[in-house]
Amino acid sequence: ERDKYENNDVAGVVTGLAWTSVGGDILFIESILSKGKGALNITGNLGKVMKESATIAMEYIKSNADTFGINPDVFDKYNVHIHVPEGATPKDGPSAGVTMLTSLVSLFTQRKVKKSLAMTGEITLRGKVLPVGGIKEKILAAKRARIKEIILCEDNRKDIEEIKEDYLKGLTFHYVTDMSEVIDIAVTNTKVKNAKKL
Amino acid sequence: ERDKYENNDVAGVVTGLAWTSVGGDILFIESILSKGKGALNITGNLGKVMKESATIAMEYIKSNADTFGINPDVFDKYNVHIHVPEGATPKDGPSAGVTMLTSLVSLFTQRKVKKSLAMTGEITLRGKVLPVGGIKEKILAAKRARIKEIILCEDNRKDIEEIKEDYLKGLTFHYVTDMSEVIDIAVTNTKVKNAKKL
Amino acid sequence: ERDKYENNDVAGVVTGLAWTSVGGDILFIESILSKGKGALNITGNLGKVMKESATIAMEYIKSNADTFGINPDVFDKYNVHIHVPEGATPKDGPSAGVTMLTSLVSLFTQRKVKKSLAMTGEITLRGKVLPVGGIKEKILAAKRARIKEIILCEDNRKDIEEIKEDYLKGLTFHYVTDMSEVIDIAVTNTKVKNAKKL
Amino acid sequence: ERDKYENNDVAGVVTGLAWTSVGGDILFIESILSKGKGALNITGNLGKVMKESATIAMEYIKSNADTFGINPDVFDKYNVHIHVPEGATPKDGPSAGVTMLTSLVSLFTQRKVKKSLAMTGEITLRGKVLPVGGIKEKILAAKRARIKEIILCEDNRKDIEEIKEDYLKGLTFHYVTDMSEVIDIAVTNTKVKNAKKL
Amino acid sequence: ERDKYENNDVAGVVTGLAWTSVGGDILFIESILSKGKGALNITGNLGKVMKESATIAMEYIKSNADTFGINPDVFDKYNVHIHVPEGATPKDGPSAGVTMLTSLVSLFTQRKVKKSLAMTGEITLRGKVLPVGGIKEKILAAKRARIKEIILCEDNRKDIEEIKEDYLKGLTFHYVTDMSEVIDIAVTNTKVKNAKKL
Amino acid sequence: ERDKYENNDVAGVVTGLAWTSVGGDILFIESILSKGKGALNITGNLGKVMKESATIAMEYIKSNADTFGINPDVFDKYNVHIHVPEGATPKDGPSAGVTMLTSLVSLFTQRKVKKSLAMTGEITLRGKVLPVGGIKEKILAAKRARIKEIILCEDNRKDIEEIKEDYLKGLTFHYVTDMSEVIDIAVTNTKVKNAKKL
Ligand SMILES: [Ca+2]
Ligand SMILES: [Ca+2]
Ligand SMILES: [Ca+2]
């Protein structure tokens, strides 16, 4: 009962869905900026693949800065730190990709993430979202955490269709194929309070 | 009987609570500054997760330097060394997060830490304090070490309520949800003796 | 049924053929550029040999920039990131060499890769293409994915001749010995949409 | 019978006490300076914790250069190399901390270490000396090596009181709680012969 | 039947002899230059000792640039990449030393390597060639690959004398003790086609 | 019968004595200089302790450049590479210390090493030579290799006195306690042929 959705008042905080040996859970991706020279710090007891997701998200944003309305000079003037609480739990796998991407876009634009939203999906350098596993367990965890909307890969639609209607009540699903759709849905046009001037 | 609370005359020294296979214990987080270029040294026979806590604390302070009244130029002019005695004991886990945060804020502001105070809790990049385990054992250790006040995560309140009243006599608890509350409680407005001019 | 050929509208995306313990599969090599100083990032849960293929491809292109019509100044001004989805699957071996080479040439020239094309083959620094294993399984996977043309090493011709004609219907094979032939066949003269000005 | 106390004519050479599976022994901590940019080299087949002791000693001295009468500019102009003979023996643990600290203070001040003196104790960043194990075995080794004076942590006094008087004849003990006391006792005001001008 | 001698039209490509658990084989050492700052890249699924051979060859050439008629400024302006196909096969041992040396001399002088020639031998920093094992298996592999001349260490002459005359027909042996002899025999005075101007 | 003493016409080549599971052997320490920025390369399939010996020798020479008549500016203008043939044999232990020291002094002074000389002994940062093991086996190997003079630590004299006179015929022993004695005995005042101007 510990992990509930929290209001995302802070830039860079996004809710993801995880699937562990003991069932589904929500997790938070957090990212912050500090004055620096473009270093990328990644913490949270993460395995190699999950760290790679962070690198992919970061490089994708750098390569497509224009699309996201980000001034590329910013990348050289700040260090980025991405963290995934809770440190006692080892985490791995590619499914936090969309969540990390959203976190970094929110961070670099200082715009609010949509509230009551969670997501899960692998990202690629060509801008696609790929399907992931454990969808049923993740959906149950999302409901427990009072999530209202969920972003999934279009290829995961069939996994939702296999879940009993009852379990899905109160949830809205967004099925996407492209990373740009994730950002359109997840990142609002509202700046966070005390937005940093980058 | 070795580990007792010591007066914190030195900036950067904070008392934490640890939970090991042989019960609870107190530990000290120590940090110092030396002229340098912003390197972060971490020692004390620490595992990966505990080292990550130090990185998280450091990056959080860098990202929120204004809030803490720290001139950000300082970060580039000094190296920081964080140490956790006793070197013979391997240590790991996220629960020293609040202690490391407090140590670094005391260090960079050269302000005294409140006396007879101990703390335990995980920290996050979004400024939250998360609950940790082993609360009962940690409280017993705190009493043995003559601690008077303890900072815990609000979500650990229920763990205290399960402990017999007798064991809690003489202890004041501060339940917090945000990292800013930890600093408000733990770091005084008094400079340490011979405070460094940063 | 998940992995199908996709139109290659984006520079740097090339279809390769892989052979795993559960049979053949197609895979995508993706690469992107971001402003930088010539760093090479490689992700996708890759083993040592597959990472070496990426290095070989990159260094071969740097050493033969003229041949490919690439301005060598570009190499110092951008970072390159090569990724192989899907992160949950460990991948290794030298057979993606031709695919990585093609990806990087497409990336640095911003030219489209031929459509409905897949390839497999090891590359060398002297410009040769070497034969690889698992040809039968790879061909079956290519057909399932609606691939129309396949580039193989000349020394793999004999592996194709051992496959029943029926399985090969609808497939055109290009047998090559040199890396220059791969590029001639695979990289078109058409710039991708929104080609980057390098 | 090999390890005897040697006259410390050279700056940076200090006698420590070690406790191994085959009993107590003395060991030497040696350190030298060479023109450089502040690198710290540590050799002697040391484990992680013993290497950390060297880092702690070095950083403590840098942070408290004034106290020790050391011009902080020196740290950027020289490399420091700390070595613990004998290379065939793996060594670890925090108990050489005081010995390393003394070695470095002698090195940077080019002052002689007191003769016929040995020491053992863990050091901390806040300037405390912590107790260590194997005291009885270490004392016997010190006598065999013709040591006359020994520096121990105050908390190790009880270990000495448990040793038969006879074994202690001819030995003077200095019990300390602070690292400054170690330096006061161990480092003389006499420069070594051919002292380097730093 | 895959590995045959190939004409060495490209600088830096030299034929070596290898000895594996499944018998002798030929292998190619390939090296290329790209604009850079003197980095050395080594690939080909090589073990530690074989990588060391590459370092030894490179440093020997740098230290004796005059002898080889190489302008030492070149070393700072280019990166060198040494590769040993075939990536799927792990390789180790010192016996490719002479082959790597020859490859790099050919590369930096842009001169052709003698045709139909193979070699095997360890190299040293003092310019000696040392004997290696597996000579019989290597010779058989050389014949299968249509090699005509072979360079061996003088100390390997006795291994050849133990092989039946029949197996040696058509092969010329060069027994050497010094690395300079290897270069005299193996590297011609003819520039490769399209030689790079270094 | 392979390893014989060789004339040391080249600077930096010194004969050491090794003790392996199959008996004693001689080995060569080789070192060369190339234009650079002070990097230290160490090869020869060496373990951690033997690599440390190289670092100790290098740092000792840097710290005592005056004593050896070496212009300290040289250290920043050259890279040093130390190699121990034969790469197929793993080697470790501190006993090559004196040999490495002698190699580097010969290298930086470009002076000849005394001929028909071998040595074994650990070195320390305070300038002492320490005794090592396997003396009997090493002496037998030295004789087989036609060595005439041997440098040993004074503390190894007793090991020689336990060997039958017959085995020692034709060998002269130099027992030393200090590293300066090693250099006095081993490095002649004659420059090598074609000495580098450093
Ligand atoms: Ca959780
Ligand atoms: Ca997720
Ligand atoms: Ca304790």
Ligand SMILES: [Ca+2]
């Ligand atoms: Ca704690």
Ligand SMILES: [Ca+2]
């Ligand atoms: Ca797949």
Ligand SMILES: [Ca+2]
């Ligand atoms: Ca492929």
Ligand SMILES: [Ca+2]
């Ligand atoms: Ca000893």
Ligand SMILES: [Ca+2]
């Ligand atoms: Ca000690």
Ligand SMILES: [Ca+2]
């Ligand atoms: Ca082969």
Ligand SMILES: [Ca+2]
């Ligand atoms: Ca070879």
Ligand SMILES: [Ca+2]
């Ligand atoms: Ca040998």
Ligand SMILES: [Ca+2]
């Ligand atoms: Ca030796």
